[in-house]
Amino acid sequence: MSKPAIQTHELHKSYRLGKTTLQVLRGVSFRVAAGEFVAIVGASGSGKSTLLHLVGLLDRPDKGRVVLDGVKTDKLSAGRRNRLRCEDVGFVFQFYHLLGELKVMENVLLPAQVDTSILAWPKRRTERRARAAEILDGLGLGERLRHRPSELSGGERQRVAIARALMNQPKILLADEPTGNLDSKTGSQIMDVLKRFHTDAGQTIVMVTHDVALAESADRVLHLRDGQLTDA
Ligand SMILES: Nc1ncnc2c1ncn2[C@@H]1O[C@H](COP(=O)(O)OP(=O)(O)OP(=O)(O)O)[C@@H](O)[C@H]1O
Ligand SMILES: [Mg+2]
Structure with a gap:
């Protein structure tokens, strides 16, 4: 049997604000199989x-462990964690986080640039640009490569963010409210895009949403409540 794409063991996380401590996660353990599409739902502020x-190695738990594709990430140096994040994880943020000064193509190329040494980049640029163009074309953005984010609609921006997240062929795609900022029609188009990558390419996806209806189209829905993650 292949290793789970994601495994967490008893994750605890709190935030300290002045004298008070806000305990957000109180022992979250779950696993996601390679190729699975899991949705996590929960109220605003529940810790999604x-x-x-x-899970995306952007922050560390107070206690507990994240294992990605069999690698115990708590044992890694900061440099190895960064590498693993860069190679294995694609992140789609709720508010896109595209760089306004860069064109669509350049935004999507960024993760590949980060992942390639400066000396190797000129050689690889053509091939990477071709891949970026292919992904963008598949997302209906073939005519938008030279636009800047401010010249795109919300749904188009989110599709650029998805293209960027997929650029390095990550083992895991993490999407934080990818439809949260969009009207319901555009939101369901974004959902269709994610489902397509899941079905056609076997992309492992963990999507956070507070839209229970959207979550239902994932393979499995988990609920975050009172710092614990449970089956729906
Ligand atoms: N850096 C921080 N410092 C202090 N408190 C924080 C910090 N980040 C988040 N929190 C608090 O932790 C709780 C969980 O936040 P989180 O952003 O994970 O919730 P969420 O489930 O994603 O909510 P939403 O659906 O609104 O995006 C919230 O009450 C929030 O105020
Ligand atoms: Mg959130």
Whole structure:
């Protein structure tokens, strides 16, 4: 049997604000098989983004462990964690986080640039641009490569963010409220895009949402409540 794409063991996370401590995650353990599409739902403030950031190695838990594709990430140096994040994890943020000064193509190329040494980049640029163009074309953005984010609609921006997240062929795609900022029609188009990558390419996806109806189209829905993650 192949290793789970994601495994977490008893994740605890709190935030300290002055003298008070806010305990957000109280022992979250779950696993996601390779190729699975899991949705995590929960009320605003329940800790969904916090959990996704821990899984994506953007933050560290107070206690507990994240294992990605069999690698115990708590044992890694900061440099190895960064590498693993860069190679294995694609992140789609709720508010796109595209760089306004860069064109669509350049935004999508960024993760590949980060992942390639400066000396190797000129050689690889053509091939990487071709891949970026292919992904963008598949997302209906073939005519938007030279636009800047401010010249795109919300749904188009989110599709650029998805293209960027997929650029390095990550083992895991983490999407934090990818439809949260969009009207319901555009939101369901984004959902269709994610489902297509899941079905056609076997992309492992963990999507956070507070839209229970959207979550239902994932393979499995988990609920975050009172710092614990449970089956729906
Ligand atoms: N850096 C921080 N410092 C202090 N408190 C924080 C920090 N980040 C988040 N919190 C608090 O932790 C709780 C969980 O936040 P989180 O962003 O994970 O919730 P969420 O489930 O993603 O909510 P939403 O659906 O509104 O995005 C919230 O009450 C929030 O105020
Ligand atoms: Mg959130």
